[in-house]
Amino acid sequence: MLAWLALLAVAQQLQEDPLDATRSAIAEGDLRRAVAQLQALPASAETENLWTNLYYRAGAPTLALEHLEAGLGHRPEHLELLHRGASVALWLGDAKLARLYVGRLAKAVEATELAATARPGWQAAVEDFEERAAALEEGLRTRGTALMRARVVALATMVLAFGVLVFVGRRSVP
């Protein structure tokens, strides 16, 4: 009986989708197994999505970005990858990239056939990203204004100082 059960388990493992097996490894926190399985699989939007999530959760946004861009090369309207793209761009403080991904995500949500219950969630995510991208842009604008202000004051003070010197020089008795 035990032998039968063992054989059954082996057979089930053999039949398991390799991606599901990788997902299981990730869920169990076995990164070593997950990496080995992912490296053995041909690159696709789904494998790149898994790589992206692994790097994102591990705290490596630039590596996550590499993989999500590769994944979008396979499937340009992949919702999860576009969602992750917007997150990574915001994490890196790249407003332009964030706008790009938020825009693509919004279009993809519109174009994709989704369950009625799923659509509001994606739309809310798009709105949230739009707000955060706007806040990031506002921060960049503030920084740009501060830089401009500092430049103008510094240059104006130097010009003023030079003017005073010329004025004093001309007025004083030689």
Add this chain to the structure above:
Amino acid sequence: MIMELAAVRLLAPWFGTSLVVWTNVIAVVLLGLAGGYWMGGRLATGSAPVSKLGGMLLLAGPLTAFIPAFSGPLARFFLPSELALHEAASLVLWGSLAVSLVLFLPPAALLGAVSPLAVESVARMDRRSAGNAGGKVLASGTLGSLVGVFSTSHVLVPQLGLIGTFLTASLFLCLAGALALRVAKGKVSSVAAPIVLWLAAVGLGVSRTATYGSAGGPSPPEGWRVLQRGESPYQSVRVVEGPDDERGLFRYLQVNEGFDSFQSVWQEEPGLLPAGFYYNDFALPAHWGDKSGSWSVLILGLGAGTAVRVIEGAAPPGLSLDFTGIELDPLVVEFAKADLELIEDETHRVHADLDARVALRALDQEFDQIVLDCYANQIEIPPHLCTLEFFREVRAHLKEGGFLCANLGGFGFDDPLVRTVARTAARAFEDPVLLMSVPHSRNYTLFARRGAALPWEGNRLADAGREVADVLHPRELPGFFQRIEADEQGGVLVDNQAPVEILQKRSIEEGHRRRLGGGGAG
């Protein structure tokens, strides 16, 4: 000199004390002095140079008294809040230049005018030649600068603080001005005017002190509080405490911090910090070393002792630890003992007021692990602590199989600064070194080992104890570490030429470009 030295300290809480800030302050003071010399030379050719001399000093005195009061509001005007360190480079350059020009150019110009007027006054009063009078004034002025340099660094700033320093300078200028006027007019009543002026200046200066007190550096975020704040001979130091939320209670030691960085962190329980803190990597060698008995650690750049608490809390069971910590700033140690649980006893030795390299040479001992965590001006590795010669000295202080671990800040394995320092260490150790990216941060940890293999097997890092499993877990993913060979092509840093500032600048520029370009720098 008092103004020049104290000026940098005044800007430090906002802009740091990097080479850029020093350059701006010195440049502005030189510009002011040059203008003042020119102006003074012109004024000196007219009548009553002694009166004009007094007038210049009396104008410069009150202006100097007001400088601290305006520094905070002015810095806030040019520096938006919540700037990340890597975002601030251009604002540090232009912001510190603008603030320096507004604050320091007028008094510097007035003080510059003093010299030619003084030369003319001495020449006329004593009937001396211009050369003779000039020599006398220059000698007095240079001696005064000498006194100013020593008194500012060793007495005035540590004892009186920055406001007290500027008010003292102001007092001297006003007294000198009053004396000059008295000499010029020969009337006792002429003293009354400057005294009134001075009293008015002090009154106004003190009235602004409350404002300055609260603006003596950027405010911490809402919900945070400042536990301690002080001025040491080296820097502005403060301890801040975050809100006691689900993450627990955290305290940070900050020095000259205008941005989002900190020098040390404390949590209630010793041991690993949450992901993103590079200190966790310092706990790995005690596991990789596979040693029983004792484990001796030298920490260069002790700060408030974060590395000690992390290594101690995550050490393999049964290992007896022995720490020696070197910290340049005694005020940091004082604050750390008071608020960040820094221990000093027979197994936790603390040496304050010592430069790391000087201390290393003085220590006649070998260690199992040397931690290098020395930073100056928030982001700069001191050049003398990343050269070939220094790393050779470190290697000589390691036991066979001992580890060096160094904290480096950068934007990828190809970051100019990170790569050059790693290559320099590899060359000094004559063995490959390991560079690990710290998750959730822009830090890299460099590992070098004396006379033993570094802990990797194939393309994986070696396993370590369960106490540090969380530190190694994300490093199972490819791209989190790199091996730098000892014979890698490229320049290395040597004592004779260690252009760390240039590499730092390139690091920020290239890092910014890489990130915005969407490239993949782990």
